[in-house]
Amino acid sequence: PRRYEDRQDDLWTIYNRIQESLLKGGLSGRTAQGKRTHTRAINGIDGDVKLNRALWVMAESLLETLK
Template structure:
């Protein structure tokens, strides 16, 4: 499987954040999106990075800050429409990353 260097991982996470929250303000960082929730997800291949981004964006619960600086946690994606759109966008980003690096 394709191993992603850290700059490519960061680029994928940043693109996912921009898709989810827009360009103006993002309550969490790309590093938080890339953080694994379980030991098995610590690998740096494309599939593991994709899964980490997907899980952290869909489940929510990451500590962040509002635009005014108040502490908050990200919300989970509960609607099926938002879930499907986010998954499709992440999949397209991962496919483009694979084509660019292989």
């Protein structure tokens, strides 16, 4: 979490943390070849809408499996 307030473990807070991290970029990771990489920020409205729609669908399906 980027802020202290985001340390809760409920679905809504985790959803918002993931959304913010993906939109702002800067997450470190590794490629399939093992090289270090960082995610880029999403600046375009089309990418933003696609990402939000995909995140919402994943959150809804996760919520259904938890019920």
